[in-house]
Amino acid sequence: MKLLIIGGTRFLGRAIVAAALTAGHEITLFNRGQSNPGLYAELETLVGNRDGGLEVLRGRTWDAVIDTCGYVPRLVRDSALLLADAVERYTFISTISVYADPSVAGIDENSPLGTMADETVEEVTGETYGPLKVLCEQAATESMDGRALHVRAGLIVGPHDLSDRFSYWPYRVAQGGEVLSPGEPDSFVQFIDVRDIAAWTVQATEKRLTGPYNVTGPNEPITMQQLLETCRTVTGSDATFTWVSDEFLVANEVGAYTEMPLWVPAEFAGYDTVNCQKARAAGLVTRPLPQTIHDTLTWLHGRPANYQWRNGMKPEREADLLKLWRSA
Numbered sequence: 328m329k330l331l332i333i334g335g336t337r338f339l340g341r342a343i344v345a346a347a348l349t350a351g352h353e354i355t356l357f358n359r360g361q362s363n364p365g366l367y368a369e370l371e372t373l374v375g376n377r378d379g380g381l382e383v384l385r386g387r388t389w390d391a392v393i394d395t396c397g398y399v400p401r402l403v404r405d406s407a408l409l410l411a412d413a414v415e416r417y418t419f420i421s422t423i424s425v426y427a428d429p430s431v432a433g434i435d436e437n438s439p440l441g442t443m444a445d446e447t448v449e450e451v452t453g454e455t456y457g458p459l460k461v462l463c464e465q466a467a468t469e470s471m472d473g474r475a476l477h478v479r480a481g482l483i484v485g486p487h488d489l490s491d492r493f494s495y496w497p498y499r500v501a502q503g504g505e506v507l508s509p510g511e512p513d514s515f516v517q518f519i520d521v522r523d524i525a526a527w528t529v530q531a532t533e534k535r536l537t538g539p540y541n542v543t544g545p546n547e548p549i550t551m552q553q554l555l556e557t558c559r560t561v562t563g564s565d566a567t568f569t570w571v572s573d574e575f576l577v578a579n580e581v582g583a584y585t586e587m588p589l590w591v592p593a594e595f596a597g598y599d600t601v602n603c604q605k606a607r608a609a610g611l612v613t614r615p616l617p618q619t620i621h622d623t624l625t626w627l628h629g630r631p632a633n634y635q636w637r638n639g640m641k642p643e644r645e646a647d648l649l650k651l652w653r654s655a
Contacts, residue, residue: 328352328533331384331414333377333406334395336363338487339420339480342525343393344370350529357384377402381409391416391532399449400462407470417475418532419467423541424457425479429595435602436479436539464539476536478528481543481601482518482589485619486626492588493518495639497620498627500558500566507645507652508568509576509590512552515599516589519544520619527611540606544613551589554616561620571652579648585638 330347334340335356344367347354356367360374375383392414397403407417427439441458448455467475484493499506524542531540552568559566573592576583583591591598603611640648 328390331355331357331389331392333357336366339483339521339525340395341366342521343395343528346525346529377406381405384409388413391418393418393532395420397463398451398459400459400466403463404466404470407467411470416532416535417467417471418528419464419475419477421460421464421477421479423479423481423598423601425461429597431597432600433602434597436541436605474537476531477539479539479541480524483521483524484518485521486622491636491638492584494623494627495588497558497624500555501562501564503564503566505649506566506568507649508555508570509587510573512570513550515548516551516554517543517599517601520614523613530610536609541601541603542606542611543601543603545616546613557616558620561617569649575652586640588638
C-alpha cells in the first residue's frame with residue numbers, strides 16, 4: 328500500500344511507521360518537521376501545519392491515511408475533506424476516553440459516547456479530550472462517506488513513551504525496597520504495548536476495516552498485583568509491596584493515573600475492563616508482559632541521568648505516605 332501518515336515521528340506514530348515498513352508499505356509522512364526530524368530521513372516527508380497548511384497534500388493520492396494526532400474536530404474534518412478523493416480509507420487514532428460513563432465495566436463499541444454542551448470549544452483538557460475525540464471520529468466518518476476506521480486506544484505503553492504512566496512501575500520496582508502499591512491487589516489494569524497497537528493498526532488498514540474498535544490489552548486479564556510481581560521477577564529486585572486503600576489515596580489527594588500511574592478511583596474503573604473482543608477477532612495480539620517490561624527498562628536506561636519524570640510518585644512523597652499509612 329501507499330500510506331500517508333499524519334505525524335509519524337513520536338511514540339505511536341513512529342511505531343506505526345516501523346510496522347508499516349516491516350510490512351513492506353510505501354510511506355509518506357506529513358508533519359511540522361519539529362519532532363525527531365531526522366528519525367525517518369529516508370522517507371518522503373511533506374512539511375506543513377494541519378491548521379491551514381494542508382495544501383502540500385493537494386494533488387497527491389495514497390491508498391490510505393493514518394492520522395495519529397487529531398484532537399480538534401475542525402482540523403480532522405479539514406484533513407479528511409481534502410483527502411476524501413485522494414485516499415480510499417482514513418484510519419483515525421482515537422481513545423477509549425470517548426465513552427460517557429467510565430465507571431461501567433465491560434465498555435464496548437456500542438456504549439454511550441461523551442458529549443459537549445458547546446461543540447465549538449477546541450481547548451483540549453481532561454474534560455474535553457474524550458468528547459472532542461468523539462467529534463473527530465464523526466468528522467472523519469462524515470467527510471469520508473463512512474470509509475473511516477477509528478482505533479479507540481487504551482493506555483499505550485513501552486519504549487519511547489514520554490508520559491511515564493507505565494514506565495514508572497518497572498523503574499520503581501527495580502529500585503527495590505518498600506513500594507507503595509495502590510488499591511486492591513486484584514483490581515484489573517489494561518494497557519497495550521505501542522508495537523502491538525501499531526501492528527494491528529497497519530493490519531486493520533490493510534483489511535479496509537471501518538468503524539470503531541477498542542484496542543487495548545493484554546489479551547488475558549491482568550491484575551495490579553500480577554503487574555508488580557512481574558516487574559519484580561523481570562528486574563530481580565527485592566521490592567516488597569504495601570497495598571494502601573483507594574480511600575487513603577483519595578483522602579491524601581494522590582493524583583490518579585499521574586502521580587500514581589495505572590491507579591484510578593472507582594468512578595473510572597471501567598477503563599480497566601474495556602471489551603476488546605471485536606479487535607481480537609480482527610487479529611489483535613499482544614506480546615507477553617515480561618517483554619514489554621524488559622524493553623521499557625532497556626529504553627529507560629538510555630535516558631539522561633537528570634531526566635525529569637513527567638508522572639510518577641516522588642520518593643519523598645512515597646515515604647511520607649507509607650509512614651502515614653502505617654500510623655493510621
